[in-house]
Amino acid sequence: xxxLPEVEIVKQSLDxxxxxxxxxxxxxxxxxxxxxxxINFEDILKNKKVKKILRFSKYIIIxxxxxxxxxxxxxxxxxxxxxxxxxxxxxxxxxYKSQNLPDKHNHIEIQFKNFNIIYNDPRRFGFFELLNNKxxxxxxxxNYGPEPFSKIFNLSYVSNFLKNKKKNIKNFLLDQKFVxxxxxxxxxxxxxxxxxxxxxxxxxxxxxxxxxIIRFSKLVLKKAIKLGGxxxxxxxxxxxxxxxxxxxxxxxxxxxxxxxxxNCNGKIKKKIISKRATFFCNxxxx
DNA sequence: AAGAGGCCCTGATAGC
DNA sequence: TGCTATCAGGGCCTCT
Numbered sequence: 001x002x003x004l005p006e007v008e009i010v011k012q013s014l015d016x017x018x019x020x021x022x023x024x025x026x027x028x029x030x031x032x033x034x035x036x037x038x039i040n041f042e043d044i045l046k047n048k049k050v051k052k053i054l055r056f057s058k059y060i061i062i063x064x065x066x067x068x069x070x071x072x073x074x075x076x077x078x079x080x081x082x083x084x085x086x087x088x089x090x091x092x093x094x095x096y097k098s099q100n101l102p103d104k105h106n107h108i109e110i111q112f113k114n115f116n117i118i119y120n121d122p123r124r125f126g127f128f129e130l131l132n133n134k135x136x137x138x139x140x141x142x143n144y145g146p147e148p149f150s151k152i153f154n155l156s157y158v159s160n161f162l163k164n165k166k167k168n169i170k171n172f173l174l175d176q177k178f179v180x181x182x183x184x185x186x187x188x189x190x191x192x193x194x195x196x197x198x199x200x201x202x203x204x205x206x207x208x209x210x211x212x213i214i215r216f217s218k219l220v221l222k223k224a225i226k227l228g229g230x231x232x233x234x235x236x237x238x239x240x241x242x243x244x245x246x247x248x249x250x251x252x253x254x255x256x257x258x259x260x261x262x263n264c265n266g267k268i269k270k271k272i273i274s275k276r277a278t279f280f281c282n283x284x285x286x
Numbered sequence: 287a288a289g290a291g292g293c294c295c296t297g298a299t300a301g302c
Numbered sequence: 303t304g305c306t307a308t309c310a311g312g313g314c315c316t317c318t
Binding site for chain 3: 058074232276
């Protein structure tokens, strides 16, 4: 599922629902996520109060009482669901069915008063990670590049990072050390607006193209957040509603369709670059 | 040091 | 109906 906009949507809805609430109980059904859930995970979370919800890149950070930070990454297929549970009923298959929730892969369940938050993840590429001080939290993300929205993601940063680099620009947009939060969908979409071919080597980019990369990274992600993210496959916000940005895709999954740019008669092509599906207009992206 | 490739895992879909 | 192959929105690790 999730790139920065989708994670931001999940973060916002969690913020509305669990901020200042107290964790009553935690159930872990499968500890084998990408990072193994430690045996004392449930005990650490129990009775802690949610102070604040943060997001960095594609990570959700739940700041709990006693300086505990719970980092959540959704991997490729992780989703978070809200289940009303006024009577604190035992959660089983019929409970999930009654609330229109998935019946498999509900690995972690966090019970609050009157409702549960359920972490579902078929591929188990996602993870939960607990840290117990702010220093570790800062260190955890020290090697990540700035988000596109950051002031640090500016012309001098981008040109310094990309000059002399032989790798293609699309792989840099996916490289979290360069810029954090962009994944395969938005890398494709951003390059369409920049009018840059995904396979163009970073060292061949002009100053003007650097500027476009900065500008459209912000623009595309902001618009996606505004529209509730992109719902392809299974992404929904925690209340089960779809995002709408997929209706605005210019290139992603639009192979063989006409380019939507005014006065361009190009066609959208699909090419595998570094094992990832890459979509671009064969005419107006140069 | 930069860049390419493998790997973790399940499910949906396409093709036979 | 059922098999097999291929492909998915990520990120970490290893090798050259």
